Amino acid sequence: MTVTVPTDPAHRTAEEIGRTAAGPRPLPPLGPTREVPLPDVLDVTLANGLRVLVARNPRVPMAELRLRVPFGPDAVATGLAETDDAAVSRHLAAAELLTATLLTGTSSRDRVGIDDELAGVGADLGVGVDPERLQIGGSGLAVGLPTILDVLADVLTDAQHPDAEVLRERERLVERITVARAQPRTIAREALQRKRFGNHPVAREMPTGPDVAAVEPADVRALQAAGLVPGGAILTLVGDLDPHDAVALIEQYLGGWTAPHPARRLTAPPPVAASNLELVSRAGSVQSQLRLSAPALPRLDDRYAALQLANLVFGGYFSSRWMENIREDKGYTYGAHSGTEFVPGGAVLSVETDVASDVTAAALLETRYELGRMTAVPPTADEIDAARRYAVGSLLISLDSQGGFGSTLATLAADDVPVQWLRDHPARLEAVTVEEVGAASREFFAPSAFTGVIVGDAEVVGPGLRALGGVDLP
Structure with missing residues (x-):
């Protein structure tokens, strides 16, 4: 049986609405530009050198967290030259394994324990690194901020980087690097970085497979102690929270994260020079x-x-x-x-x-x-x-x-x-x-x-x- 749907004679298609007998309707003029609706930002630096920025955004009951730690290669050993290409690659190899195993356990929490505590407050954390900085980011319920900060403080000060986890991630990372280095976009990116920045560390965005394979668990733990430090790091929080209360919580949980030296910021690379x-x-x-x-x-x-x-x-x-x-x-x-x-x-x-x-x-x-x-x-x-x-x-x-x-x-x-x-x-x-x-x-x-x-x-x-x-x- 065929069903005929009656049409509404008053209904007009989008094309009919957009046109007149004289042609397409002109677009209305653009209105004035809105001001950027940004909340106030509380900006303080704790006694340990950690800079904290907090902004209140109450639209959803969540909190967004971003921690950026300068992580240049001099964090590995005093006096390491930025132009020492092999040393820079070794640093990046250890840094990649550090990020892969940072959340795999402390002396009081194993991997499952960390995951369960974060999941209990609707939170997740991820870790990444590039030649310039190490980054930890994630989100969770604003009421769960104490739990998030407690876990964060624990891994920053007491991550164990268990041998088995480092060795497992080392094998996986070598495989991923091998695959990535066969991709034309990766080849182009590495070639461009070398062309414009020479052997400056900012040009080295991926370690070599052999350098990763040579990293031992003790190297990762040493890098955490030397490089993952609060001086010069920046923690940003945005969410449904009182900025002053949030700073007090951060000081309570992260005030014990200390180091005798600041994080290592890269020097500026050479300017890009015109050439063939x-x-x-x-x-x-x-x-x-x-x-x-x-x-x-x-x-x-x-x-x-x-x-x-x-x-x-x-x-x-x-x-x-x-x-x-x-x-x-x-x-x-x-x-x-x-x-x-x-x-x-x-x-x-x-x-x-x-x-x-x-x-x-x-x-x-x-x-x-x-x-x-x-x-x-x-x-x-x-x-x-x-x-x-x-x-x-x-x-x-x-x-x-x-x-x-x-x-x-x-x-x-x-x-x-x-x-x-x-x-x-x-x-x-x-x-x-x-x-x-x-x-x-x-x-x-x-x-x-x-x-x-x-x-x-x-x-x-x-x-x-x-x-x-x-x-x-x-």
């Missing part, structure tokens, strides 16, 4: 990875907002010039992106895309063209206004959740950027002029300012790149 791109051969690859980089600006620079908008126009979001060219018009790639990476003491621009081998030279040509166009044909007022709306809207969305605000607050604090900067940033974006964006485009997007790498099959992509020029072939 480097072709890294990967035989048999059907794709090429293009990775370009140039100097950028830190957040506190007065020109940062103009650079942010210039980057969005070039390649920072889907409606950018570069994306329109090599994806929408040429069909060379599925995605292309440019953005700012913050490193100790500064920032760098990163430009990246993956393309088929047979269009590698053509994609590089179009990339250089769009970079050059940023300097010769600077962004228009319409392009800048679109980028401005995207930048402000993205910022507001990123801060809408407790987790987003907590992570942003922790990131800014690690770079010594005050929370007031965040409140004022939409107004800075609104105030940027077309001329300021044009000046940033000319200064930072000139093709001659860039260096970088291309990972691909040299037999296939080499001839085209050699003819194009500006690329060092193996």
